[in-house]
Amino acid sequence: MSAPVVLITGALTGIGRATAFAFAEKGARLVVSGRRDELGRNLVHELRALGAEVEYVRADVRHDDEVKLLIDQAVARFGRLDVAVNNAGTEGTFGPLTSQTAETYAATFETNVLGTLLSMKHELRVMLAQGAGSIVNVSSVLGKVGTANGAIYAASKHAVEGLTKSAALEVASTGVRVNAVAPGPVATEFLDRVTNGSKDRMDYMKAYVPARRLGRPEEVAAAIVFLASPGCAFLTGHSLSIDGGKLAG
Ligand SMILES: NC(=O)c1ccc[n+]([C@@H]2O[C@H](COP(=O)([O-])OP(=O)(O)OC[C@H]3O[C@@H](n4cnc5c(N)ncnc54)[C@H](OP(=O)(O)O)[C@@H]3O)[C@@H](O)[C@H]2O)c1
Incomplete structure (x- = not known):
């Protein structure tokens, strides 16, 4: 079989970027997508230096066209x-529920929920015609539990969990699989923004992880590669927590 073709949204930073390198190491052909062209060109340059066949395509996942x-x-x-990783996401505006507005709701849901829906819609169009394919959505542990001061983000990731399971059921008999990863706190720019650069807030986050540390983007990437691998052909509709034990008890 020829090298799998892997598409990653939000691929220019953090978990998406680590996932691009993880698939490149496995010999995949890649399409990396994002909104910052210079970062996209630099990433392509780095991946090609490793021998990967890769293209950058600019796309904002909020827009169907x-x-x-x-x-x-x-x-x-x-x-x-062959594989699509729907990773583009935003933290939106963390803060008390009473401070949220229709605008903060829309800004979060348009990327995290509508973006995942539109991505799956167009990816499935191709994969169903092929009779094969694997989608991995990037959810969050906050798609499984609530959190104070992060209601809209948590709700958007609960929606990603629902979309993942529903899509998996819809296409389960076709050879196409749909799963999710649900990371706990991972050391990326996302977390820097959520904690506002505060060491105290970061330490507070770590304290609630049984492993007593943040996850690394590469650890989430490894789980994404695993879920997408042909050996997992009977695994669909699953959301895999990668959280240092956070949801274990
Ligand atoms: N880090 C964590 O603790 C954590 C935990 C659980 C889940 N997650 C999830 O992991 C995913 C990746 O986040 P990360 O931690 O790697 O943070 P990150 O470095 O901020 O990555 C998010 C990426 O998504 C892109 N993006 C945002 N809105 C977009 C849009 N409308 N269209 C296209 N791309 C868009 C961003 O690009 P721009 O620069 O253009 O905005 C950025 O490259 C997200 O879905 C996030 O919710 C993260």
């Missing part, structure tokens, strides 16, 4: 789509 073009360009370049 951009997501459609992203998937069409991936297929035009590589002829198929």
